[in-house]
Amino acid sequence: xxxxxxxxxxxxxxxxxxxxxxxxxxxxxxxxxxxxxxxxxxxxxxxxxxxxxxxxxxxxxxxxxxxxxxxxxxxxxxxxxxxxxxxxxxxxxxxxxxxxxxxxxxxxxxxxxxxxxxxxxxx
Amino acid sequence: xxxxxxxxxxxxxxxxxxxxxxxxxxxxxxxxxxxxxxxxxxxxxxxxxxxxxxxxxxxxxxxxxxxxxxxxxxxxxxxxxxxxxxxxxxxxxxxxxxxxxxxxxxxx
Amino acid sequence: xxxxxxxxxxxxxxxxxxxxxxxxxxxxxxxxxxxxxxxxxxxxxxxxxxxxxxxxxxxxxxxxxxxxxxxxxxxxxxxxxxxxxxxxxxxxxxxxxxxxxxxxxxxxxxxxxxxxxxxxxxxxxxxxxxxxxxxxxxxxxxxxxxxxxxxxxxxxxxxxxxxxxxxxxxxxxxxxxxxxxxxxxxxxxxxxxxxxxxxxxxxxxxxxxxxxxxxxxxxxxxxxxxxxxxxxxxxxxxxxxxxxxxxxxxxxxxxxxxxxxxxxxxxxxxxxxxxxxxxxxxxxxxxxxxxxxxxxxxxxxxxxxxxxxxxxxxxxxxxxxxxxxxxxxxxxxxxxxxxxxxxxxxxxxxxxxxxxxxxxxxxxxxxxxxxxxxxxxxxx
Amino acid sequence: xxxxxxxxxxxxxxxxxxxxxxxxxxxxxxxxxxxxxxxxxxxxxxxxxxxxxxxxxxxxxxxxxxxxxxxxxxxxxxxxxxxxxxxxxxxxxxxxxxxxxxxxxxxxxxxxxxxxxxxxxxxxxxxxxxxxxxxxxxxxxxxxxxxxxxxxxxxxxxxxxxxxxxxxxxxxxxxxxx
Numbered sequence: 001x002x003x004x005x006x007x008x009x010x011x012x013x014x015x016x017x018x019x020x021x022x023x024x025x026x027x028x029x030x031x032x033x034x035x036x037x038x039x040x041x042x043x044x045x046x047x048x049x050x051x052x053x054x055x056x057x058x059x060x061x062x063x064x065x066x067x068x069x070x071x072x073x074x075x076x077x078x079x080x081x082x083x084x085x086x087x088x089x090x091x092x093x094x095x096x097x098x099x100x101x102x103x104x105x106x107x108x109x110x111x112x113x114x115x116x117x118x119x120x121x122x123x
Numbered sequence: 124x125x126x127x128x129x130x131x132x133x134x135x136x137x138x139x140x141x142x143x144x145x146x147x148x149x150x151x152x153x154x155x156x157x158x159x160x161x162x163x164x165x166x167x168x169x170x171x172x173x174x175x176x177x178x179x180x181x182x183x184x185x186x187x188x189x190x191x192x193x194x195x196x197x198x199x200x201x202x203x204x205x206x207x208x209x210x211x212x213x214x215x216x217x218x219x220x221x222x223x224x225x226x227x228x229x230x231x
Numbered sequence: 232x233x234x235x236x237x238x239x240x241x242x243x244x245x246x247x248x249x250x251x252x253x254x255x256x257x258x259x260x261x262x263x264x265x266x267x268x269x270x271x272x273x274x275x276x277x278x279x280x281x282x283x284x285x286x287x288x289x290x291x292x293x294x295x296x297x298x299x300x301x302x303x304x305x306x307x308x309x310x311x312x313x314x315x316x317x318x319x320x321x322x323x324x325x326x327x328x329x330x331x332x333x334x335x336x337x338x339x340x341x342x343x344x345x346x347x348x349x350x351x352x353x354x355x356x357x358x359x360x361x362x363x364x365x366x367x368x369x370x371x372x373x374x375x376x377x378x379x380x381x382x383x384x385x386x387x388x389x390x391x392x393x394x395x396x397x398x399x400x401x402x403x404x405x406x407x408x409x410x411x412x413x414x415x416x417x418x419x420x421x422x423x424x425x426x427x428x429x430x431x432x433x434x435x436x437x438x439x440x441x442x443x444x445x446x447x448x449x450x451x452x453x454x455x456x457x458x459x460x461x462x463x464x465x466x467x468x469x470x471x472x473x474x475x476x477x478x479x480x481x482x483x484x485x486x487x488x489x490x491x492x493x494x495x496x497x498x499x500x501x502x503x504x505x506x507x508x509x510x511x512x513x514x515x516x517x518x519x520x521x522x523x524x525x526x527x528x529x530x531x532x533x534x535x536x537x538x539x540x541x542x543x544x545x546x547x548x549x550x551x552x553x554x555x556x557x558x559x560x561x562x563x564x565x566x567x568x569x570x571x572x573x574x575x576x577x578x579x580x581x582x583x584x585x586x587x588x589x590x591x592x593x594x595x596x597x598x599x600x601x602x603x604x605x606x607x608x609x610x611x
Numbered sequence: 612x613x614x615x616x617x618x619x620x621x622x623x624x625x626x627x628x629x630x631x632x633x634x635x636x637x638x639x640x641x642x643x644x645x646x647x648x649x650x651x652x653x654x655x656x657x658x659x660x661x662x663x664x665x666x667x668x669x670x671x672x673x674x675x676x677x678x679x680x681x682x683x684x685x686x687x688x689x690x691x692x693x694x695x696x697x698x699x700x701x702x703x704x705x706x707x708x709x710x711x712x713x714x715x716x717x718x719x720x721x722x723x724x725x726x727x728x729x730x731x732x733x734x735x736x737x738x739x740x741x742x743x744x745x746x747x748x749x750x751x752x753x754x755x756x757x758x759x760x761x762x763x764x765x766x767x768x769x770x771x772x773x774x775x776x777x778x779x780x781x782x783x784x785x786x787x788x789x
Contacts, residue, residue: 002245002350003617003657009249009330009349010323016253017319017493024489025303039307041379041485060391061212061686062779063581064679065205067394069772070589071675072198073765074401075667077596078357081408083750084600088607092755097604099758104597106765110772111589119776120585122578131615136721138659141622143717145629145648147710152633154706161638164645164680168629171652171672182659187748190664191757194749197671198764202771204676208683209778215687313639354662354746361653361669367678368646375639375685383685390682394675401670414663414746 059122066114073107138179145172159214159221163207170200241343245350252349253326260499261291263562270563271570301488306378309485313376318486318493321369325500328362331355332507333417335517335551336524339543347551355416356404360397363463363504367393369497370482377485385481388577389465395584396462396469402592403455406599407512410448419445420516424523431606442520446513451595453513455588460505462584464498466565468572469580506561510554514561517554524550617658625651642680649673663746 080100087096114120149172152165174193181189215221265280265288272279280287305311330349338345352358367390374386411419427441429448446453462469483494510516519527527549532542575583628647635641649672656665753761 002352003654004613005245005249005350006327007617007620007654008246009253010327012250013253013322013326014319017322020489020493021303021315021319024299024301027299028302028488029300031302036307041306041308041377041382058212058216058686058779060387061208061679061683062776063391064394064675064682065209065775065779066772067398068201068205068671068675068679069768069775070398071394071401072201072671073768074398074405075670076194076761076764077402077405078408078414079663079746079750079753081405081596082412082414083747083754084409084603085412085607086747087750087754088604093604093607095758096754097600099754099762100600102762103765104593106762106769108593110769111593113769113773114776115586117776120581122581130619131612133615133618137618137622138655139721140718141625141655143714143721144626146717147714148626148629148633150713151707151710154710155703156633158638160680160684161633161641164632164638164641167672167676168632168645168648171649174668175652175655178656178659178661178664181661187745187752190661190749191752193661193664194667194753195760195764197667198768201671201676202767204679205771205775206778208679209775212683212687213778352662354666357663357666357670361666361674364670364674364678365646365650367674368643368681371678371681371685372643387682387686390678394678397674 062119066119070107070111073103073110076103135179135183139176142172142176142179145169145175148172157223159211159223159226160208162223163204163211166207167200167204170196241345244343244345248345249330249349252330256326256329256500256503257496259503260496261294263499263502263566264294264495265291266563267566267569270566274567274570298488298492304485304487306485308378310376310378313372314485315376315490317369317373317376318490318497320372321366321494321497322500324362324365324369325497325504328359329500329504329507331359331416332504332511333420333516334507334554335547338547340540347547351417354414356408356414359504359508360401360404363501364397366497366501369494373486373494374482377482379485382482382484385484389482392462392465392469392580392584395581396459396588399455399584399588399592400459400463402589402596403452403459404512405592405596406449406452407445407456409596409599409603410445416511416516420511420518421524423515424518426521431603432609442515442518444513444515444520449513449595449599451591452599453509455592455595456512457505457509459584459588460509461565461568462580464501464505464565466498466502466569468568468574470574502562502565503558506558506565509561510557514557516557517550519550519553614658618655621651621654621658625655639681639684642677642684645680646673646677649677660745663749 077100080096084096087093146169149165149167149169152168153162156162156165174196177189177193177196179189181187181193211221214226218225268290269279269287271277280290283289283293305314327349331352332355333346333348333351335347338347370386370389370393374383374389377383407419408414411422413419413422423443423445425443427438427443427447429436441447483491486494518524524546528542528546531537531545531549532539535542535545537545625648628644628651631644632641632648635644649668653665653668653673656662656668
């Protein structure tokens with residue numbers, strides 16, 4: 001894996017981005033007059049509301065947790081998928097296939113439970 | 124045994140020392156910080172340090188089982204983070220508090 | 232530098248190549264913006280930008296100049312560091328992931344071999360998925376750094392949407408991996424040469440009227456991959472992150488000028504990754520339909536009387552053009568869909584991701600594995 | 612030589628990012644530096660030839676777990692942090708000292724242990740297991756020898772999925788109440 005190249009281009013893009021932002025700062029200049037209203041965040045023109053942590057549904061975070069759990073199960077399928085043909089060639093096909101069917105059954109049961117328990121409802 | 128330069132020849136020890144340093148950092152985080160979520164993050168850091176040493180041993184002993192262990196550790200770390208955060212969030216919803224000291228008052 | 236070449240000459244060429252691929256991506260963005268504006272105008276029976284230069288092509292330059300003269304602005308309530316870091320980080324995952332996609336056959340001149348891609352990664356798919364999943368940070372950083380609740384809500388929506396569809400995306404790829412038995416993108420392309428042929432059930436089937444493309448093995452997987460790729464790149468009909476009616480402009484509400492442009496580069500970069508990956512997985516990558524790379528090479532040598540090196544160069548150029556044809560057609564489909572379909576509601580979007588696409592991707596995986604298993608066990 | 616440069620560079624990145632995890636007082640910066648550490652560790656896995664594990668590290672840790680942390684921190688706006696570090700000079704000194712002692716112990720154990728390993732290797736001359744087709748041998752080991760652990764993790768993930776949903780439902784609905 002060309003790790004050196006990846007690190008190099010990452011740093012290159014980082015420097016490129018910083019230069020771009022500084023360039024834009026320099027050519028954009030500063031307005032002579034400024035006001036408090038200008039530096040406010042944009043809330044469609046009405047005066048800014050004080051409370052920032054207004055209701056954000058916990059759903060977002062629940063979705064992220066369920067994502068992690070299912071993501072790992074999917075990652076577990078990757079080595080299986082890449083080796084499946086070789087397993088069949090080496091004669092271990094039925095065993096590996098059977099173990100994966102059990103795993104998939106667990107996965108499907110989990111998904112079915114999440115759907116049934118309305119954990120994934122957005123209302 | 125030929126003399127090797129510690130700066131230019133990277134061996135198992137280098138990875139293990141790095142892993143130990145990261146692990147101690149994670150431990151210091153657990154001991155020093157007060158924010159519950161930062162504590163969880165420090166635990167993740169410790170688990171990562173362990174993963175480094177697993178992979179290093181796997182490479183230098185020519186044994187793939189270390190990588191399998193990393194797989195399992197990652198799964199368990201993710202599960203731990205999920206449950207830990209779920210607990211932290213439900214406590215935060217109830218008491219508006221994430222200070223670890225606060226948890227001493229939880230009873231029953 | 233690991234595997235970037237053995238001689239200083241090769242290393243230099245490879246380093247320049249990565250920079251060239253990056254600049255190519257950046258250059259493609261204004262052109263795509265122009266295509267998008269003209270294309271939307273065409274679809275909606277308008278003119279679009281047609282004043283500056285022929286066909287409005289110089290509009291790109293005018294836009295760049297306008298962006299450069301914008302005042303740099305940070306809201307008082309925002310977090311300055313995250314606010315500036317977010318657009319820079321928006322560039323990185325998209326471009327690095329794109330560099331792992333092969334764009335043509337390797338160029339072999341004498342003893343040197345140059346890959347027509349940024350760098351080759353032998354676990355290509357896993358690398359691309361991993362790197363592009365880092366894009367969620369950009370969005371969260373921008374949303375938080377702005378200090379505005381609209382931006383934060385947009386960021387949360389975008390992040391939840393991206394992670395949800397990453398599941399369907401990752402699962403639809405499992406069938407692809409199973410079909411080719413490798414993570415390496417170049418190997419996948421090599422497996423898609425010639426006419427449709429496959430071995431199983433004790434005999435070999437050939438269909439001369441179809442190319443040997445992945446889409447014929449994985450039609451359901453291709454559909455799910457394509458749909459989730461739209462959601463991953465936050466494009467319509469999945470652009471809930473910037474639902475203009477309720478969230479102003481989503482996570483980049485507070486951004487303007489060049490910083491905004493950098494988010495655009497990131498977004499179009501994800502579109503390019505999706506198109507490149509779709510072409511690689513399902514449309515034979517840089518392969519010319521019905522032919523093999525070696526076949527084209529031989530044809531070039533006999534027809535034009537080229538030397539081996541000359542034929543190699545011509546071969547690379549021809550395949551590069553072929554790749555770009557597929558790539559640009561897919562990008563046009565992205566643009567066309569954006570200006571044709573209405574958008575979803577947020578709950579519909581999540582329902583689609585979790586309750587429709589994920590089960591179907593799962594069904595695709597199971598079906599593929601059963602077929603592969605049966606094909607090896609039973610014979611007619 | 613290039614390997615050494617890469618290692619030292621990555622070690623520097625990981626250690627700096629790891630330090631900022633525990634030293635930054637704003638938890639969001641901590642989380643972002645931890646993500647940086649994860650990326651660095653993934654690159655270290657690449658230098659060790661564990662390509663697939665490196666990719667999984669990126670997808671699972673950097674792309675999923677840390678996104679969850681960042682989302683939770685931003686969702687609940689934990690910026691108004693009471694006090695970043697635990698108080699008390701004596702307890703603090705004891706803690707730091709214990710961490711130092713632990714680090715010293717670990718480093719000492721490693722130097723002793725690797726000498727033993729070197730000696731064992733010299734006598735034994737490890738039998739020629741191939742290490743090149745990495746993912747394939749990983750798949751074989753995972754699905755032929757450790758298949759029970761694999762299924763058990765599937766069940767664990769299922770239990771966790773059920774448990775987190777139940778936890779986030781506890782005390783009234785799925786919405787944060789103000």
